[in-house]
Structures are given as structure tokens and as C-alpha cells.
Amino acid sequence: xxxxxxxxxxxxxxxxxxxxxxxxxxxxxxxxxxxxxxxxxxxxxxxxxxxxxxxxxxxxxxxxxxxxxxxxxxxxxxxxxxxxxxxxxxxxxxxxxxxxxxxxxxxxxxxxxxxxxxxxxxxxxxxxxxxxxxxxx
DNA sequence: GCCAACGTTGGC
DNA sequence: GCCAACGTTGGC
Numbered sequence: 001x002x003x004x005x006x007x008x009x010x011x012x013x014x015x016x017x018x019x020x021x022x023x024x025x026x027x028x029x030x031x032x033x034x035x036x037x038x039x040x041x042x043x044x045x046x047x048x049x050x051x052x053x054x055x056x057x058x059x060x061x062x063x064x065x066x067x068x069x070x071x072x073x074x075x076x077x078x079x080x081x082x083x084x085x086x087x088x089x090x091x092x093x094x095x096x097x098x099x100x101x102x103x104x105x106x107x108x109x110x111x112x113x114x115x116x117x118x119x120x121x122x123x124x125x126x127x128x129x130x131x132x133x134x135x136x137x
Numbered sequence: 138g139c140c141a142a143c144g145t146t147g148g149c
Numbered sequence: 150g151c152c153a154a155c156g157t158t159g160g161c
Contacts, residue, residue, distance in 0.1 A: 007158095007159090009158095009159090032144090032145095033143095033144070033145095034144090035144095054158080054159060054160085055158085055159055055160080058159090058160075098160080115142090115143085116142085116158085116159065116160070117142065117143060117144085117157085117158050117159065118143095119158085
């Protein structure tokens with residue numbers, strides 16, 4: 001089981017929006033980067049990930065899971081990119097800020113820090129466990 | 138609001 | 150197939 005991290009600007013699509021989408025979840029459209037695409041393609045049903053607020057917020061705020069694997073992104077006219085469906089699993093009792101992540105030596109190699117522009121990222125088992133713990137789960 | 142980092146586009 | 154120009158992301 002792999003772990004992931006999804007970035008979203010809360011003004012566009014927030015954790016609250018994701019929670020409001022409920023059990024049925026939503027599609028994660030709009031990825032137009034081939035590294036992010038590769039990550040989407042590698043996702044398996046039930047795999048979990050962090051939901052991160054970029055720009056306004058800059059914190060990991062919740063846990064989501066994949067409920068539908070890779071299929072074509074209807075918002076991509078070129079037909080080159082796809083998406084998955086995800087749903088909210090649980091909020092982090094204490095959101096973990098980017099600042100806190102950067103301050104943690106064990107998280108120095110996290111993609112969020114090393115390649116901050118990648119919108120869909122892999123998270124290692126160790127990073128997953130640590131950030132969850134920092135977030136009070 | 139600025140700007141660095143990065144990806145993509147398109148001319149050659 | 151290279152690379153300059155341009156656009157976008159996202160932290161600060």
C-alpha cells in the first residue's frame with residue numbers, strides 16, 4: 001500500500017468541500033503534469049493520502065482515500081491526462097503546517113519540501129506515520 | 138505582490 | 150531534438 005499527498009488551494013477546493021462530497025467522494029481533475037499523472041496511475045483502490053492546503057493555509061488537514069482508480073479526465077481536451085476519485089476519511093485533529101514539516105529533520109526529504117510544486121505526490125511509510133502522529137491521529 | 142523553480146511550448 | 154521564451158505554481 002502506497003501513500004499519497006494531494007495539494008489543493010482551499011479557495012478552489014478545500015477540505016470542507018471534500019468532506020461535503022461525503023462517501024461518494026469526487027474526481028481529482030486538473031492534473032496536467034506527467035509526474036503527477038504517473039502518481040495518479042499508480043494509485044490503487046483504498047490507498048490513503050494526505051489532503052494539503054496550498055497557498056492559503058499551507059498545512060496537511062486531512063486524510064483521503066482512493067475510491068476509483070485512474071480514468072480519463074473529462075476536463076482535458078487533449079485526452080492525455082486522467083484522474084482518480086477520492087473521498088474524505090478523517091480530518092487531522094491538529095493540522096500539520098508546512099512550517100512544522102520543514103522544522104522536522106526526519107521530513108527533510110519529503111516531496112512537499114523538496115519539490116513543492118508537484119501537485120500529487122508520493123509519501124513514504126515513515127513520512128506517513130510521522131505526519132499522522134504530528135496531526136494527532 | 139514578488140520571484141524562484143519548474144514545466145511546457147514552439148521555432149529552428 | 151535542443152533550447153529560449155513564456156506561463157504557472159506556490160512559498161515568502
